[in-house]
Amino acid sequence: MSAIESTLNHRIDTPSRRSKLHPLKFALYVGLGSLVMMFIALTSAYIVRRASSNWLEFSIPTIFYVNTLVIVVSSLTLHAAYRAFKREATRAYQVLMSVTFLLGLAFLVLQYMGWEELAAQGVPLKINPAGDFVYAISWLHALHVVGGVAVLLVSVVFAYAIKLRKTPARQLRLELTMIYWHFVDVLWIYLILFLSLQR
Amino acid sequence: MAPLKREEALIEEFGYDDHFHEHHHGDKYQSNFVSHYIFSQDHKMIAKQFLITGMFWAIIGAAMSLIFRMQLGFPEESLAWLKPVLGKWITVNSEGIGTLQQDFYYALVTMHGTILVFFVLTAGLSGTFSNLLIPLMIGARDMASPLLNMLSYWFFFTSGMIMFASLFLSTGPFAGGWVAYPPLSALPQAMDGSGAGMTLWTISLVLLVISLLLGGINYITTVLNLRTKGMSMWRLPLPIWAFFVTAILGLLSFPVLTSAFFLLMLDRGIGTSFYLSDIYIGGAALDHVGGSPILYQHLFWFLGHPEVYIIILPAFGIVSEVLSVNARKPIFGYQAMVFSILAIAFLAFIVWAHHMFMSGINPFIANFFVIFTLIIAVPSAVKVFNWIATLYGGNIRFNPASLFAIGFVSMFISGGLTGIWLGNSALDIQLHDTYFVVAHFHIVMGVAAFFGMFAGIYHWFPKMYGRFMNDTLGKVHFWGTTIGAYCVFWPMHYLGMAGVPRRYYSFDSFQTFGHFDGMNKFITIAALLTFGFQLLFVINYFYSIWRGRKMTTKNPYNANTLEWTTPIEVGHGNWPGKLPTVQRWAYDYSKDGIDNISQVQPTLEGESVEH
Numbered sequence: 001m002s003a004i005e006s007t008l009n010h011r012i013d014t015p016s017r018r019s020k021l022h023p024l025k026f027a028l029y030v031g032l033g034s035l036v037m038m039f040i041a042l043t044s045a046y047i048v049r050r051a052s053s054n055w056l057e058f059s060i061p062t063i064f065y066v067n068t069l070v071i072v073v074s075s076l077t078l079h080a081a082y083r084a085f086k087r088e089a090t091r092a093y094q095v096l097m098s099v100t101f102l103l104g105l106a107f108l109v110l111q112y113m114g115w116e117e118l119a120a121q122g123v124p125l126k127i128n129p130a131g132d133f134v135y136a137i138s139w140l141h142a143l144h145v146v147g148g149v150a151v152l153l154v155s156v157v158f159a160y161a162i163k164l165r166k167t168p169a170r171q172l173r174l175e176l177t178m179i180y181w182h183f184v185d186v187l188w189i190y191l192i193l194f195l196s197l198q199r
Numbered sequence: 200m201a202p203l204k205r206e207e208a209l210i211e212e213f214g215y216d217d218h219f220h221e222h223h224h225g226d227k228y229q230s231n232f233v234s235h236y237i238f239s240q241d242h243k244m245i246a247k248q249f250l251i252t253g254m255f256w257a258i259i260g261a262a263m264s265l266i267f268r269m270q271l272g273f274p275e276e277s278l279a280w281l282k283p284v285l286g287k288w289i290t291v292n293s294e295g296i297g298t299l300q301q302d303f304y305y306a307l308v309t310m311h312g313t314i315l316v317f318f319v320l321t322a323g324l325s326g327t328f329s330n331l332l333i334p335l336m337i338g339a340r341d342m343a344s345p346l347l348n349m350l351s352y353w354f355f356f357t358s359g360m361i362m363f364a365s366l367f368l369s370t371g372p373f374a375g376g377w378v379a380y381p382p383l384s385a386l387p388q389a390m391d392g393s394g395a396g397m398t399l400w401t402i403s404l405v406l407l408v409i410s411l412l413l414g415g416i417n418y419i420t421t422v423l424n425l426r427t428k429g430m431s432m433w434r435l436p437l438p439i440w441a442f443f444v445t446a447i448l449g450l451l452s453f454p455v456l457t458s459a460f461f462l463l464m465l466d467r468g469i470g471t472s473f474y475l476s477d478i479y480i481g482g483a484a485l486d487h488v489g490g491s492p493i494l495y496q497h498l499f500w501f502l503g504h505p506e507v508y509i510i511i512l513p514a515f516g517i518v519s520e521v522l523s524v525n526a527r528k529p530i531f532g533y534q535a536m537v538f539s540i541l542a543i544a545f546l547a548f549i550v551w552a553h554h555m556f557m558s559g560i561n562p563f564i565a566n567f568f569v570i571f572t573l574i575i576a577v578p579s580a581v582k583v584f585n586w587i588a589t590l591y592g593g594n595i596r597f598n599p600a601s602l603f604a605i606g607f608v609s610m611f612i613s614g615g616l617t618g619i620w621l622g623n624s625a626l627d628i629q630l631h632d633t634y635f636v637v638a639h640f641h642i643v644m645g646v647a648a649f650f651g652m653f654a655g656i657y658h659w660f661p662k663m664y665g666r667f668m669n670d671t672l673g674k675v676h677f678w679g680t681t682i683g684a685y686c687v688f689w690p691m692h693y694l695g696m697a698g699v700p701r702r703y704y705s706f707d708s709f710q711t712f713g714h715f716d717g718m719n720k721f722i723t724i725a726a727l728l729t730f731g732f733q734l735l736f737v738i739n740y741f742y743s744i745w746r747g748r749k750m751t752t753k754n755p756y757n758a759n760t761l762e763w764t765t766p767i768e769v770g771h772g773n774w775p776g777k778l779p780t781v782q783r784w785a786y787d788y789s790k791d792g793i794d795n796i797s798q799v800q801p802t803l804e805g806e807s808v809e810h
Contacts, residue, residue: 021424023420023421023425026343026420027420030419034415034453037451038458041454041455041458045462128488129489
């Protein structure tokens, strides 16, 4: 913990900085940019492959749509948790953080059910890349959600373990968590729209 | 005109006090052996770690090329003496003549490419100089996130260890070419190296991508956020521009490679068919249907082409700086240099299919890629013109650094011109997959990037260790390497024009290539000698760390950039007191009759134009 703590507290105080954006936040945005490239690559590959012959037609499981709602709500609760943090409302912060974490877990479980539904629909692996792409893209997304859920778990533990105080370092950490979680949320919205429209 | 003050006095007078040293951050970075030398978070130490790890890989990768070159040049000579090292990969016949196993020949070619491209020229070159120079040249205490910076090195290290381990597998390392095209890479049963070797290869490269992304995020953030007062983007020294754009290229292209590998892993691991279709192995049809190996090539080369600029851009930046300092002249066309870097970076993303002209892409689409490929010659020519114009009329100091920088320009011209040939899809019908391609890319991105790296190492060695490398050994190294490299790669153009294919183990069954035996021998001898000169460099490097001539002044080259205003022994935080404030660009050499004016010097009375 101490290494991360010290990185966050490391005073980066350079006079020519014009923007108010903290360098670590900026770094996170840059990193998310590269994650975006990863998914752009996969979805472009999907478009290219779909254009050639032998493409299996099937519909996206309903659970995936329901799940979109779950992750959007989790983003909202996380945002509410952030506002509770800024007010130093301990109880509200603890509850909202836990709810966000549970919604994150629920998203993963529902995704798993979605894959099972897909398989039950007769879209197994190994038959046609059309199905493979849906699995692969949603797996890779889920992997990034797992990372987000892990960070949320840490936040929940800290929400209960230490007294809530609005220090700049902790606010920054929460903001970084929030940026990442909103990112996986928006990414999923893009992916579900892409997968349902590009059929 | 006001007299020039010493730089430390100027920093004291105009510098910016960030109260850095009141916080004692430095202690936690350098308190004991482990935090100072191993898990260091100091950018200068991390740079040295990258450099020495890169050197380790360069020696391994180059030694591999010598082994396969000996087999190619002297197939009738015995390689039995290599048996203690290579073991079962050397087969000794009844007459006692040892030859390299054919499978292992492919493994060596594959590993040579992988190691040199990814471990030496990407991680080693950019990792070393971005880390060393970005904070020092922009006037920052350290990187934006020293922790991520440390992780970047250790991901690189782990990735290297995994690749190294794969060399010792009983089935051998991956052997399907460094580009890892499916189906060879996607089917574990395709050949020995495609089994465990390929699994480790993929894991290793994914870890390497993570390392490069962590590094790249840091470089971009640092350049944009941590420049000292007065250091506007248009006052940045050119190496920083180059490292910055390199990091952006890497950040946009490496994730695409990860996606390609992700799908490849699924094809290998759980039997999906992204890249595979209608394949028969041992007479039996596999149940993979509907995939396309071309898809992999598109994804791979979307990284693969920017990758060559990721390799060469840092060399561009280093050479620009070294030439300007050693010609005692401002860099010619500073803005043109920056814009040409940006133009090259942009074009890098829209030319990838020129690696695939013969893979079965639509010839009409190929035309589009031909045109953009040829346009790259324009910014490249701008750069070459500017380097030559910088040298023209200069008061040139010939030291190893400047010699290697000049050698870089020579190599870049020689290799760049053949790029114009290869960029034409029609010429590729003859030239693709021949030694012409090997000659082209080795000169323009292999040797040239190495020359940039050597120029940088000789130039900034005093900044890293407080001592100089030996000049005489350095000059011998330069001449040996220049002549040697041309002797190795120039003849390959003729082989390629005659159609000799690359990656072949032997040309016995091709009568038409028989008369190239002598040339092949010549190339092999030249390669062995050139490698010998590199050992000279390694000896010089390690000897000079402890025994080199000591630095007695802060600024031995009378250079203008900020790294030469730091103490000889640079501690954590780089400047002992205030941070320097930048007053001008980095290239005021021989201006108004003054030899050099440091970046911390405010405008002098009666000074002509301002930058």
